[in-house]
Amino acid sequence: xxxxxxxxxxxxxxxxxxxxxxxxxxxxxxxxxxxxxxxxxxxxxxxxxxxxxxxxxxxxxxxxxxxxxxxxxxxxxxxxxxxxxxxxxxxxxxxxxxxxxxxxxxxxxxxxxxxxxxxxxxxxxxxxxxxxxxxxxxxxxxxxxxxxxxxxxxxxxxxxxxxxxxxxxxxxxxxxxxxxxxxxxxxxxxxxxxxxxxxxxxxxxxxxxxxxxxxxxxxxxxxxxxxx
Numbered sequence: 001x002x003x004x005x006x007x008x009x010x011x012x013x014x015x016x017x018x019x020x021x022x023x024x025x026x027x028x029x030x031x032x033x034x035x036x037x038x039x040x041x042x043x044x045x046x047x048x049x050x051x052x053x054x055x056x057x058x059x060x061x062x063x064x065x066x067x068x069x070x071x072x073x074x075x076x077x078x079x080x081x082x083x084x085x086x087x088x089x090x091x092x093x094x095x096x097x098x099x100x101x102x103x104x105x106x107x108x109x110x111x112x113x114x115x116x117x118x119x120x121x122x123x124x125x126x127x128x129x130x131x132x133x134x135x136x137x138x139x140x141x142x143x144x145x146x147x148x149x150x151x152x153x154x155x156x157x158x159x160x161x162x163x164x165x166x167x168x169x170x171x172x173x174x175x176x177x178x179x180x181x182x183x184x185x186x187x188x189x190x191x192x193x194x195x196x197x198x199x200x201x202x203x204x205x206x207x208x209x210x211x212x213x214x215x216x217x218x219x220x221x222x223x224x225x226x227x228x
Contacts, residue, residue, distance in 0.1 A: 001164055001186075002025045002026065002160070002161055002162040002163060002164065003023070003024040003025050003026075003163075003164040003165075003166055004025065004026050004156070004157050004160050004162035004164065004165055005023065005026075005027050005028070005165070005166045005167070005190075006027075006028040006030050006140070006153055006156055006165075007020065007027070007029070007030060007168065008029070008030050008031055008033050008041060008068055009029050009031055009041065009116075009117055009120035009124065010040040010041060010044065010120060010124075011040065011041065011042050011043055011055075011056075011057055011119075011120055011123070011210075012123045012127070012210045012211065012212055013040065013044060013124070013211065014044070014207070014209060014210060014211055015195070015207075015214055015225065015226055016190075016192045016195075017211075018124075018128065018131060018133060018226060019190075019192075019227050019228050020166065020168065020190050021124075021128060021133055021135050022131075022133045022135060022226065022228040023166055023190065023228045024135060024166050025135065025136065025162070026135065026136045026137075026138060026160055026162065027135050027136070027137050027138070028137075028138050028139065028140055028142075028143070028156060028160070029117070029120075029121065029124075029139050030140045031067065031068040031069040031117040031139065031140065031141075032067055032068070032069055032141060032145065033068055034064075034065060034066065034067060034068070035059075035061065035066045035067060035070075035071045035116075037061060041068055041071070041120070042056060042057040042059050042071070042116055043055060043056035043057065044210040045206075045208065045209045045210060046085070046086070046090075046209055046210055046212065046213060047089065047200060047202050047206060047209055048089045048202065049089070049202055051202075052206065052209065053085075053089075055082050055085055055086075055210075056078075057073060057078050057116065058073065058074050058075040058078055059071050059072065059073055059074065060072050060073075060074045068116065068117055069117045069139075069141065071115070071116040071117070072114050072115060072116065073113070073114050073115075073116065073119070076111065076112070079108075079110065079111045082107065083104055083107055086103070086212065086216075087100075089201075090212075090213075090216040090217075093201055093216040093217045094216075094217055094218070094219070095215070095216055095217060095218060095219030095220075096216045098219050098220075099215050099216055099219050100216075102126075102130060103212060103215065103216075106122060106126045106127075109122050109126075110122050110123070117139075121137075124137070125137060127211060127215070130215070130222075131222060131223050131226070132223055138160075140156065143155075143159045143160070144159065149174050149175070149176075150174070150175055150176040150179045150180070151179070153165060153167075153175070154179060154180060154183050154185060157183075157185050158183070158185075162185070163184070163186060164185070164186045164187075164188060165180065165187055165188070166188045166189075166190055167188070167189055167190065168189075168192075169190060169191075169192070194227070195207050195225065195227070196225055198214060198217055198218050198225045199217050199218065200213065200217055201217065
């Protein structure tokens with residue numbers, strides 16, 4: 001029974017995103033969706049001595065219907081700025097020195113990229129490799145989309161030969177469970193509760209930050225703080 005998950009790409013997302021990927025046989029990046037401002041597509045949170053801080057990729061928003069996969073970067077200096085911010089805030093993390101070259105190497109790979117989806121994919125795939133997550137990652141552009149939110153997901157499941165669809169809990173607001181049942185696709189919900197705390201800098205502990213926080217603090221032990 002093949003299990004599938006479908007989600008828009010995020011900029012170096014939190015550990016739960018990688019747990020979702022690790023929980024399925026194939027993960028589809030759904031970047032044909034509309035780009036949304038002030039969301040997770042081009043930014044994420046890190047821990048600092050002054051609390052949580054956003055690190056954001058500057059992007060061009062040409063129109064309200066712009067797709068994530070069409071979104072471009074407008075200031076290439078962001079790579080240098082983000083590396084400096086991470087150096088400042090994580091230099092004292094237990095595993096910063098042993099993981100810095102890997103993470104900064106990913107930044108070097110994206111330094112001359114202009115497409116947000118491509119940048120996000122390079123980080124997601126690279127971190128999956130670091131964590132030992134072997135899930136197949138594909139794009140919705142590899143498939144033919146249907147019409148309607150639930151119908152599109154079901155159509156992707158059928159094309160990918162998946163009989164189980166794993167969804168994030170926020171999709172409960174719009175997913176038509178009856179339609180999934182009618183199409184004989186089992187619908188499961190990801191549970192993001194119950195994560196263990198790790199050796200994080202700066203109290204109080206915060207789960208909802210970029211997975212960079214976990215990697216810089218726990219290094220090769222990072223997978224032990226995921227659930228799958």
